[in-house]
Amino acid sequence: MPVKDELARRRYEKLVDRLESMMRAALKPEYQGYYGQLILSGDDLVEMGELKDIRRAAREAGRRLGWKTTTQLVGGRLFVLDEREVPEEIERLAGDAAAEAMDQVWREHQ
Numbered sequence: 001m002p003v004k005d006e007l008a009r010r011r012y013e014k015l016v017d018r019l020e021s022m023m024r025a026a027l028k029p030e031y032q033g034y035y036g037q038l039i040l041s042g043d044d045l046v047e048m049g050e051l052k053d054i055r056r057a058a059r060e061a062g063r064r065l066g067w068k069t070t071t072q073l074v075g076g077r078l079f080v081l082d083e084r085e086v087p088e089e090i091e092r093l094a095g096d097a098a099a100e101a102m103d104q105v106w107r108e109h110q
Contacts (some may be wrong), residue, residue: 012057015048020061023080034090036067036082045078054078 023038040054048054055071058080062069067082086094 011049012053015053015057016060016064018048019054019058019080020064023058023061023065023067031090031094032087033066034082034084034086035094036062036065036080038080040078040080042076045076051078 019038023036026038027033027036038058040048045051045054051073055078058071058078059069062080062082065082066084068084070081070083072079072081
C-alpha cells in the first residue's frame with residue numbers, strides 16, 4: 001500500500017475513533033444507548049477535515065455503536081443522529097424527562 005493511502009487510512013480511523021468517543025459521551029445512560037445525537041459546530045468541521053469524510057466516519061462510528069446513523073448539515077453545523085426505533089419504555093422515560101424540563105422552565109418564568 002502506498003504511504004499516502006496508509007496515512008489517509010490511519011487519519012480516517014483516528015477520525016472514526018474520535019467521533020465514536022464523542023457520540024458515546026453524548027449518550028444518556030438511562031436511555032440505554034438510544035436517542036443518540038452529536039452536533040458538530042462549524043469550527044469542529046473545519047478542524048476535522050473534509051465534510052464527506054466526516055460524514056462517512058460518523059456513519060462508521062454510529063455502526064460501531066449500533067446506531068442507524070443519519071447526518072444532516074444545518075446552518076453550518078453537522079447533526080449526527082441515531083434514527084433507530086426506540087423501545088416504548090425508553091420513549092416514555094424520555095417524554096417524562098422532557099415534560100419535567102419544560103415544567104421547570106415554566107416555573108422559573110412565573
